[in-house]
Amino acid sequence: MNSHTRKLLTIVTEAVLESVLIRDIELLGAHGYTVSDVRGKGSRGVRSSSWDSSSNIRVEVLCDEKTAAAIAAHLQAHYYADYAMILFINDVAVLRPEKF
Template sequence: MSLANDRIRKLLTIVTEGAIESALVRDLDRLGAHGYTITEARGKGRRGVRNAGWDASSNIRIEVVCNDDTAAAIAAHLQAQYYDNYAMILWASEVEVLRPEKF
């Protein structure tokens, strides 16, 4: 399958504290994400071990497929609003979507 430019999108992956899920969902909707997937996550990082067994220490992983402008807006907002006070990491990668009209 060949890559077509009209099918290339950004995949933003956010791993953060489950306690802020509701606020993040509102932000993603407001910033233009057409959808997202949220799963529970666990692991270890600079702020210690995080597991999904206890709400106060649980992590979530949010994946958003979107265009470049939306990805940039989300990334800038997360950095400005959350990085200083919450355990959060964010990375972006290019993906080819097979149903580009959905994004």
């Protein structure tokens, strides 16, 4: 197996942001993303998926380090103050690096 290291940027945030986040992620150079409906509890309380206005999404982006850093910096600057949002970045091994 010949693997290559890429970054997995995970964003957990309010579902209302989905369309603008996807636009931002694509403009900042990501080749793709995965969006999932999620629920949980954090500093802003319980977020359930039963009501659209209070639901959360998880957006996962596999990309190179430069793209992950650019997306993370942009989201922190534009959304952290006003929305429930967390970001985390992990190293992952991929088998087709040209896709990411």
